[in-house]
Every structure is written in C-alpha cells, then in structure tokens.
Amino acid sequence: MPMTIxxxxxxxxxxxxxxxxxxxxxxxxxxVLGNDITAPVAIKEFNxxxxxxxxxxxxxxxxxxxxxxNKDIKSAEQSKIVRDFAGKHQIVNYFxxxxxxxxxxxxxxxxxxxxxxxxxxxxxxxxxxGALGAFSTxxxxxxxxxxxxxxxxxxxVPESLKFVFAGELKPWVGGKDLILRVIGDIGVDGxxxxxxxxxxxxxxxxxxxxRFTMCNMAVEAGAKNxxxxxxxxxxxxxEGRCRRPCEFYRSDPDAEYxxxxxxxASKIEPQVAFPHLPENSRAVSEAGHVEIDQSVIGSCTxxxxxxxxxxxxxxxxxxxxxxxxLIILPGTQDIYLQALGEGLIETFVRxxxxxxxxTCGPCLGGxxxxxxxxxxxxxxxxxNFAGRMGHTESEIYLSNPAVAAASAILxxxxxxxxxx
Amino acid sequence: MKLQxxxxxxxPDVDTDAIIPARYLNTSDPAELxxxxxxDAEPSFPPAFQNGDIFVAGKNFGCGxxxxxxxxxxxxxGVSCVIARTFARIFYRNAFxxxxxxxxxxxxxxxxxxxxxLAVDACSGIITNLTxxxxxxxxxxxxxxxxxxxxxxxINHVSNRLKDKE
Numbered sequence: 001m002p003m004t005i006x007x008x009x010x011x012x013x014x015x016x017x018x019x020x021x022x023x024x025x026x027x028x029x030x031x032v033l034g035n036d037i038t039a040p041v042a043i044k045e046f047n048x049x050x051x052x053x054x055x056x057x058x059x060x061x062x063x064x065x066x067x068x069x070n071k072d073i074k075s076a077e078q079s080k081i082v083r084d085f086a087g088k089h090q091i092v093n094y095f096x097x098x099x100x101x102x103x104x105x106x107x108x109x110x111x112x113x114x115x116x117x118x119x120x121x122x123x124x125x126x127x128x129x130g131a132l133g134a135f136s137t138x139x140x141x142x143x144x145x146x147x148x149x150x151x152x153x154x155x156x157v158p159e160s161l162k163f164v165f166a167g168e169l170k171p172w173v174g175g176k177d178l179i180l181r182v183i184g185d186i187g188v189d190g191x192x193x194x195x196x197x198x199x200x201x202x203x204x205x206x207x208x209x210x211r212f213t214m215c216n217m218a219v220e221a222g223a224k225n226x227x228x229x230x231x232x233x234x235x236x237x238x239e240g241r242c243r244r245p246c247e248f249y250r251s252d253p254d255a256e257y258x259x260x261x262x263x264x265a266s267k268i269e270p271q272v273a274f275p276h277l278p279e280n281s282r283a284v285s286e287a288g289h290v291e292i293d294q295s296v297i298g299s300c301t302x303x304x305x306x307x308x309x310x311x312x313x314x315x316x317x318x319x320x321x322x323x324x325x326l327i328i329l330p331g332t333q334d335i336y337l338q339a340l341g342e343g344l345i346e347t348f349v350r351x352x353x354x355x356x357x358x359t360c361g362p363c364l365g366g367x368x369x370x371x372x373x374x375x376x377x378x379x380x381x382x383x384n385f386a387g388r389m390g391h392t393e394s395e396i397y398l399s400n401p402a403v404a405a406a407s408a409i410l411x412x413x414x415x416x417x418x419x420x
Numbered sequence: 421m422k423l424q425x426x427x428x429x430x431x432p433d434v435d436t437d438a439i440i441p442a443r444y445l446n447t448s449d450p451a452e453l454x455x456x457x458x459x460d461a462e463p464s465f466p467p468a469f470q471n472g473d474i475f476v477a478g479k480n481f482g483c484g485x486x487x488x489x490x491x492x493x494x495x496x497x498g499v500s501c502v503i504a505r506t507f508a509r510i511f512y513r514n515a516f517x518x519x520x521x522x523x524x525x526x527x528x529x530x531x532x533x534x535x536x537x538l539a540v541d542a543c544s545g546i547i548t549n550l551t552x553x554x555x556x557x558x559x560x561x562x563x564x565x566x567x568x569x570x571x572x573x574x575i576n577h578v579s580n581r582l583k584d585k586e
Contacts, residue, residue, distance in 0.1 A: 024564050041448045041488050048575050051582060067446060074446035124486040124510055140488035140514035146578040154564065188433055189480040193509050222480060224509055277433060364442040364485070383484060385435045387460040388442075 002252035004160045005227055006195040009135040009249055013118040021159040021256075029059070030134075030244070031112060032147045033121030035103055036064035040081040041141035042122055046148050054089050055151030061093040061112055061121075062086050063103040066360045071367040101332025101358045104128040104216060104300035108208075109332055114238050115230040116247025120144065120153055125300050125382065127218045131211035132238065133230030133248060138219060158224045160195040162257040165202035167266030172416050174310070175210030176302060176380065176400035178202075179217045180271035182261070184281035192222035194258065197251065202265040203228055208237045209306040216301045217382050220278040270415055272378070273398035276386040284403055287413045291323070294377040295408035296389075297401050298329030298356070299363045302380035305338050307401040312344040314405035314416045320352035321411030327369045329356045353408070365389045371396075378407045421542035423500040423521065424550075425472030429534040432478030434461055436511065439482065439490040453489050454496035471498040474540070476532045478504065482511025488518060495520045501540055503547060503558065505529040516565050517574040523547065523558035531556065 001018050003011065011019045013027040034042050039062055046054075054060055062082050067075035086094035093112060100106065104125050107113050115133035119126065122144040129136035139153070147153045163182060178198075183190070196218045203211070211228050218226025228234075230248045238246055269283040297303075297311050308330060320326045328348050330336040336358065339345050348355050362369030363381040371377055371390035376397070379389070384396035399407070402416040409419050438461035440453055447453065459465050475481075475494065481504035482490060491514045494502065501521040515522045521542055528547045532538065537550040545558040561569070571577035 024562075037442075037445045038486065038488070041492075044448065045575050049579050049582065066442075072446060078446060078448065122486055122488075124484065126486075138486040138510055140486055140491075140510060140517060142488060142517040142574050143513060146574055149578060149582065188483060189506065189508070192480065192506060219510075222483065222508060365437070366442055366445075383435075383437070385437045385484060388437050392460045 002254045004195065004197060004251040004255040005133065005229055005249045006135055006160055006197065006225060007157060009116060009118060010155060010157055019157045021157050023157045025155055025157060026152055027118055027155050028152050029120055029147050030117040031059050031061060031119045032144055033061045033063070033103060033107065033119065033123065033126060034144050035066055035123055036068060036075065036079045036082055037066045038122030038141045038144065040078045042145040042148065043081055043085045045142045045145035049145065049149050051149035054148045057090050058092045060091050060148055061107055062091055063095045063100055063106060065100055065102050065358070066364060067366050068100070068359055069097045069357065099333060102300045102303055102360055105303055105331030105335065108132060108212065109334055111238065111241030111243055114242035114244060114246040115234055116249055120147055124219045125216050127223065127225050128212050128216040128300060130215035130218065130225050130227035131208065133228060133234055135225055135227065137225045158193055158195045159258045160197055161191055162197045162199060162260045163263065164200040164260065165198070165263045165265040166200050167202055167264045169202065169265055170269065172270050172402045173268055174400050175206060175213035177268055177271045178265065179214045180273050180278065180281040180398065181268050183217065183221045183278050186221055188220060188277050188279045189222040191218065194223055196221065196223045196226045198226065198228050204231060207306060208233060209304040212304065213301055217278070220382055270400055270403050272403060272413055273384055275384050275395040275397065278382065278384060278398060284399070284413065284415045290397065290413040291376065291411060292378050292407055292413065293323065293375040294325045294327065294369060294371065295404045296327050296362050296369055296377060296379040296381060297404050298331065299360065299381040301382045302401050303329055303331030303335065305335050307380065308335070308339045308344050311401040311405040312347045314402050314419060315351040315409070316347050318351055318409045318419060320408045323411050324408050326353040326408040327356060327362060328353050329361060330358055332358050362389055378404050378413060380404050423472065423474070423540040423542060425474045425500050425538065426470065427474050427476045427532050427534060427536045427538050428467070429532065430461060430475060430477040433480045433483055434477050435484035436482055436487050436490040437484055440487065440493040445487060445489055448489065450492050450496035453493035457493040457497040469497045469499060472500045473498065474538050475499055475502040476529060477502065478529055479506045481507050483508035486510045488514045491515045491518050491520045503528050516568050519573045525556050525558035528556035528558070
C-alpha cells in the first residue's frame with residue numbers, strides 16, 4: 001500500500017505500518033510549542049488536567065515572541081505566566097528576550113525540529129517545519145495542554161494535494177512568490193483540512209529559507225500541513241544542528257493524491273497579494289500605482305538571513321522614500337548577528353530603516369509598527385486580513401523581501417528591477 | 421441538547437483577527453475577550469448579543485491564527501453555537517475542545533437571514549428556522565468529537581485517560 005510522506009510520518013508516530021486519509025489516530029509528538037499568547041491559555045488548561053508534570057521537559061518549547069519585549073503591563077503578565085511555568089517545570093527550551101527569536105525561525109535554527117518529526121504548536125504557522133520533511137501543524141491551546149501532559153495528540157490523517165514545480169526561477173522570485181501564486185490559484189480554503197506537498201525540480205533547487213517560507217503559508221490555503229521531501233539541502237541544514245536522529249521519508253511514487261497541480265515556475269513573476277486576503281495575488285508588474293506608508297520586512301515567513309540579504313541587495317546605497325517607514329525585523333538573535341557580520345544591518349540603517357529586535361510585533365498588529373486608518377503597508381508577512389496590522393481601514397499588501405525593499409525606496413509598490 | 425436563538429449573519433472567510441483582534445490578546449480572560457468579540461467583523465459593533473444567539477456564516481469560518489481566544493470570546497459572549505458552510509480546521513478543533521457547539525450546514529448558511537429565530541437539535545444536527553419554518557441538515561459530528569463532548573471537553577477527556585494510565 002503506497003503512502004505519501006505525510007502518511008508515513010503519521011503512521012510511524014502512531015506505531016502503525018500504514019494509515020489512510022480520514023482515519024483518526026493517536027500519535028506520539030516529538031515537540032510541543034507555545035508562545036506568549038497561546039501558552040498562558042494552555043497552562044491554565046494544563047493545570048486543570050491534574051497532571052503533576054509535563055511528559056518530557058526537553059520536548060516542550062516555549063517562545064514568548066508575539067508581544068515581546070513586552071509592550072504593556074497586561075502582555076507582561078502573560079509572559080510572566082509562561083516564564084513561571086517554564087521555571088517550575090524546568091522546561092529546557094524556554095527562550096526569553098535576548099535569547100529568543102520568532103518561534104518558527106528559531107526552532108529549526110536551534111535544531112529542535114528535524115526530518116521525520118511530528119510537531120504540534122499553538123500557533124497556526126507551526127506548519128513551517130514541513131520544509132524539513134517533518135509533519136507539523138498548528139492547534140489551539142487546549143490541544144497543546146493535552147499534549148504537554150500526554151506526549152501525544154489525536155489527528156485525522158489528511159488527504160494530500162501535490163504541487164509540482166519545474167523550471168528555473170526568474171530573478172527576484174523565491175518561495176514567497178511560489179506560495180502566493182498557489183494560494184491565488186486555489187484560494188484561502190483551497191487546501192482545507194489537507195496536506196500540501198511541494199515537489200519537483202524547482203523545489204529541489206530551492207534553498208531551505210525559501211522552503212520554510214512556502215510551508216509557512218500552507219495554512220493560508222487552509223491546509224493542515226505543508227511538506228517538502230527532505231534531500232541533500234535538508235541534510236546540509238540539519239547536520240550539526242539536530243541532536244535527535246532524523247528520518248528522511250519520501251512519498252511512494254504511486255502514492256495517492258486528491259489532486260496534482262503542475263507549475264512552470266519559470267513563468268511565475270514576483271507576486272503581491274492585495275487586501276484583504278492572501279488569495280488576492282497578482283504579478284507586481286500588474287499592481288498599478290499603489291502608494292505606501294510603511295514597509296515591513298521580517299516575520300516567521302520572511303525574517304531569515306536570505307530574506308535580509310535580498311532586502312540589503314536592493315537597499316544598498318539607496319534611501320527609503322521620505323513618505324515611508326521601513327521596519328526590518330531579523331527573525332532570531334543568530335540571524336541578527338549574521339546580518340551584522342555581513343554588513344546588512346548597516347545597509348539598512350544607512351538607508352533609513354528602523355531595525356528591531358526579533359519579534360512578531362507588527363505582523364499581527366501587536367506593536368512595533370501599527371497602522372493608522374487609511375494607511376497602506378507592504379509586508380513580507382503572511383496575512384493581509386482587514387485590521388490585521390492595526391486600524392480596520394488600513395491596507396496590507398503581501399510580497400517578498402526584495403519587492404518590499406524596492407517599494408520602500410520608491411514609495412509605491414515596485415519591483416526591485418525598478419531601482420537597479 | 422437543544423439550542424435556540426436569533427441569527428447573526430456573517431460572510432465567508434471570517435478570520436480570527438475579525439473574531440477577536442490581536443490587540444486584545446494581551447489577556448486570556450473570557451469575559452474581557454467577549455467584550456471585543458466580532459469587533460472588526462460586525463458593522464453595528466458593539467452588537468446586542470443576547471444569550472443563546474447563533475452565528476451563521478459562509479465558508480472557512482475562523483480562518484487564520486490558532487488563537488483559542490476566538491471560540492472562547494464567542495462562547496463567553498453568550499452565543500450558543502456557530503453554523504457555517506465550512507470551518508477552518510484549527511477553529512473546528514478549538515471549538516470542540518472548549519465546548520462551543522458548531523455545525524457545518526451549507527443549506528442553513530445559504531438560507532438563514534439576519535434576525536431569524538433558529539432552533540438546533542445538537543444530537544440530530546437538525547436546524548429549524550422558526551421564522552420561516554424551514555429545516556436544514558448539518559454534517560454529522562464525528563464519533564470521536566462526540567466522545568470529547570460527552571466527556572465535557574478535551575481536558576476532562578485527557579484527565580480520564582491519565583487516570584486510566586495510572
């Protein structure tokens with residue numbers, strides 16, 4: 001019986017030879033994640049269960065990253081709940097301000113997730129780790145509380161959709177553009193309850209950072225998980241990071257998919273998603289004249305070193321438009337250090353950008369760049385829902401980092417080729 | 421379980437930012453969250469939600485973030501259940517886990533008008549529009565979800581399992 005990579009990982013964690021879509025399974029989890037918004041609710045529920053301790057203090061990751069460094073008293077109180085719980089239960093992977101990063105940049109970087117793992121997190125973008133060939137999915141706080149106590153969770157085995165990309169990418173096109181194009185084609189519920197498997201020669205040549213971006217946004221199509229078959233690029237990334245043994249699963253050639261989508265990747269242009277849904281994507285060249293007030297480069301979608309390099313390439317020797325605030329948020333402390341070492345931070349500051357400590361901050365309208373009514377922002381984040389970044393009458397346009405940088409220079413949505 | 425209340429209609433793809441904006445996520449207190457429930461989605465905000473009222477929405481209700489604060493806010497606002505064409509998957513799980521009844525019914529999502537009086541039989545999944553007399557079917561609740569409901573939510577379900585393990 002052939003299986004997809006998603007089915008193989010689920011079967012292995014359920015102690016089964018095989019599973020089929022639609023089946024409910026109880027699966028062992030390798031890592032459970034919570035942040036400063038979701039963990040306090042999980043901790044409250046955990047305390048109701050009557051468990052004396054967590055299932056494994058090494059396999060829980062707590063990352064206060066959304067409203068940190070804390071923006072107000074209430075959010076500080078929420079973080080304190082997480083800090084106290086981490087202390088009480090001696091949680092090994094607790095990352096506080098100064099050591100932290102945006103959770104989905106941080107966990108892979110720290111080697112806490114690897115190929116073949118099953119990870120659940122109380123954050124919808126937990127699906128990011130599919131880029132490593134892991135099964136990972138977002139859940140709510142109560143599910144996370146149960147998993148912290150039991151070390152297992154219940155899952156419905158999803159059907160799979162396959163997306164095959166062939167062809168060489170055009171200049172300035174990356175993972176963000178591929179995934180925005182896909183969501184534009186299938187819609188924000190086009191993969192509802194399903195697995196999205198990304199394969200093909202283009203993906204085989206895509207860097208880890210590009211792969212993280214693609215799997216990160218699987219949830220924006222409603223998917224349960226996004227996943228990429230692990231290969232030598234994956235191996236090079238996890239070697240020296242992952243302390244646990246990894247399993248490199250691949251889908252069987254005759255595995256079943258609900259639908260297979262084929263893309264000529266060489267025809268895809270840099271994309272921009274118009275308000276107020278990620279499915280409103282179109283080519284930057286067809287965006288028309290859209291003036292902007294703010295540009296945000298960062299987030300769990302595009303806050304990694306390659307993203308910052310792309311932005312710096314565009315911003316090098318240029319100035320941010322006088323009407324634009326450019327805010328850049330490196331994803332983790334390590335990424336920040338690497339960007340410092342490569343001179344990227346100096347490029348940003350000289351261009352007139354504000355560079356922040358790692359935080360989810362403006363992406364969810366938390367802090368560090370909230371929009372006023374009527375303002376427009378181009379952002380490398382993942383959601384452009386009405387009011388997501390502030391006032392309900394503000395607008396968010398999603399793009400890759402090079403486009404966000406070029407737009408910051410020109411004061412309107414623009415492709416990087418326009419500032420070369 | 422019989423649920424009864426007035427319908428509040430919402431469109432497709434109501435996201436969790438609209439249900440409970442992130443600016444209020446610096447608390448996890450249900451009563452406080454309830455005050456801001458649907459703040460960015462309901463034009464007449466603050467709405468006069470009455471105990472038992474029912475949300476009726478289009479496809480993909482609850483898409484976006486994993487925040488359990490969304491179903492918590494709806495439940496704490498006194499809403500008895502949510503009917504939608506489809507639900508986003510994390511919201512779907514969360515609603516069951518915290519004990520907010522939800523029903524997938526494309527027929528009801530299509531036909532019900534704002535302000536209609538509805539009665540829902542949670543066991544059979546039959547929705548009756550008391551204003552028009554029409555009846556709608558909803559997708560049956562999977563047996564495993566029924567177990568969670570019977571246990572009184574996921575936390576009780578897990579508590580029982582932990583006791584079994586001992």
